[in-house]
Amino acid sequence: MTMVGLTPPRRWCGHALGSAVVSPHPQHPAVEVSGLVKRYGSVVAVNGLDLTLERGAVLALLGPNGAGKTTTVEVCEGFRRADGGEVRVLGLDPRSPLLRPRIGVMPQGGGGYPGVRADEMLRLVAACAAHPHDPAWLLDVLGLTGVGRTPYKRLSGGQQQRLSLACALVGRPELVFLDEPTAGMDPQARRLVWDLVAALRADGVSVLLTTHLMDEAEALADRVVIVDGGRVVAAGSPADLTAPHADEQQLRFRARPGLDLALLTDALPEGMRVREATRGGYLVEGRIDPQVVSTVTSWCAQQGVLAEELTVAKRSLEDVFLDLTGRELRS
Amino acid sequence: MTFPPGTFTPAPGRGGLLRMLWAQARTEAVLTLRNGEQVLLTVLIPLALLVALAKMSVLPVPEPRVGSAVARVLALAVISSAFTGQAIALGFDRRYGVLKRLAATALPRWLLVAGRVAAAFAVVAVQVVLLAGAALLLGWDLPTPAGALWAVLLLVLGTLAFGALGVLLGGALRAEVVLALANIVWVVLLLVGGVALGVADLPGWLSSVVGLLPSAALAEGLHAAVVDGSAPALRHVLVLLGWGVAAAALATRTTRLD
Secondary structure, X not given: OOOOOOOOOHHHOOOOOOOOOOOOOOXXXXXXXXXXXXXXXXXXXXXXXXXXXXXXXXXEEEOOOOOOHHHHHHHHOOOOXXXXXXXXXXXXXXXXXXXXXXXXXXXXXXXXXXXXXXHHHHHHXXXXXXXXXXXXXXXXXXXXXXXXXXXXXXXXXXXXXXXXXHHHXXXXXXXXXXXXXXXXXXXXXXXXXHHHHHHHHHOOOEEEEEEOOHHHHHHHOOEEEXXXXXXXXXXXXXXXXXXXXXXXXXXXXXXXXXXXXXHHHHHOOOOOEEEEEEOOEEEEEEOOOHHHHHHHHHHHHHHOOOOEEEEEEOXXXXXXXXXXXXXXXXX | OOOOOOOOOOOOOEOOHHHHHHHHHHHHHHHHHHOHHHHHHHHHHHHHHXXXXXXXXXXXXXXXXXXXXXXXXXXXXXXXXXXXXXXXXXXHHHHOOHHHHHHOOOOOHHHHHHHHHHHHHXXXXXXXXXXXXXXXXXXXXXXXXXXXXXXXXXXXXXXXXXXXXXXXXXOOOOHHHHHHHHHHHHHHHHHHOOOOOOHHHOOHHHHHHHOOOHHHHHHHHHHHHHHHXXXXXXXXXXXXXXXXXHHHHHXXXXXXXX
């Protein structure tokens, strides 16, 4: 049977909508969370978390598994009730029915009837919106046209994720929540998601996403909020977070493994740290200035080795993240 | 991939209520009728039982045999689709995250329930048409108009009561547990719940208990409507109402989205 009457007219597709229909209260931030507390029994999942997502911006909640990211997002989506603190989404209580039509949600792990075909699922979600995108167009954008008639349970994890993203976007929301949007996706699909988030941002859609991928947060977000143990441990733009503190620079080079570093340590200024971080990969940490670089290269010359791939780098977001949340593997 | 500026300019809003109801009910009804196991449960087994009760003398069935068989098989059809099929589908829908997915759309919660109810009615309507057609081929004399009207009302009430019980079971437990329990309950109700065997054919102590089950109330009420053309006994209506209201009240507290 065909879905006569449920397919939106073509004019809704693409960029035909000239005038934006935006919120009546643009003065409110897209998401405002202050002092959020959420407990599951005796476990405190979120412990006094604050964050603000400005309109039209992209915020990445970055943290290890179990940090409280999904709980925070689900409180904002109205799926869970906060035990403490204040949460406003587009200026509204997150459980307000008025909010639902204005937001797009991509839950972790997607969602669909086991037997529903991909295109049926997207059309059903599109039918819940006043001005949906053309589902066929969106399926095509997400590379799902070929599996449009495949039952949901037979889609790969990455395909289910892409369908879930399509469902989050089809209603032309002004704010979208993406919980681990690229989990289980191949590199091409991941790149597509990044392009989509960039396009949403360019068109004024606010985006709150969670990820444990540093490069994703670094590439997409205007603002990164690093959470661990239910608390914010750092927040700022990716540039702020990775800005080289004067004493936190790195010089890396490759050379023959097993060099005796005692002489180099003596030759460098007080407080500099030198170690063979990986086999044949040396790391000098501290305040890196031209004199330090010169000391290192002349020490290499004395040792009769060629320093390859010598680089001076600021800390990556990954370094910031690991420094803040610890390097041990968590259970 | 690049997108022309303005592709995603926000234009939020809720879809029309009727369009949402239609889209969801239609999707759920089509999914049920497309699912092989559901078709076996809701159509093929009731059809086989109809033939067995009407044409074989293995089980005691009062005369007129075909009419009595139709009453019991319609009750089984409702139990199969509104209760067992509904519970299993709901259990796996929760597992696959569809309730959360739909709850995240503009679809109001009450409409989520209304869509499921409408889909259940649609499936029961298909079952009734198929079973009545088969019964006519077996020589069934159509009930009186009054009897047919009572039968429709009982089918509606039975679908609501068993649907509430199905949601109660399917909305609270793990999908595998739901699958097992929903099938066990189905077999028990079929064998000793006043469906395959009439309440009167059960041992005395059992028949008084079974008389309080919604399966027996529905089968006996349908017998009165379909065979005698009369209104169901008040007690049958009350039993169905009681189970339905209790299950619905409980289900609103226990049903989880995931």
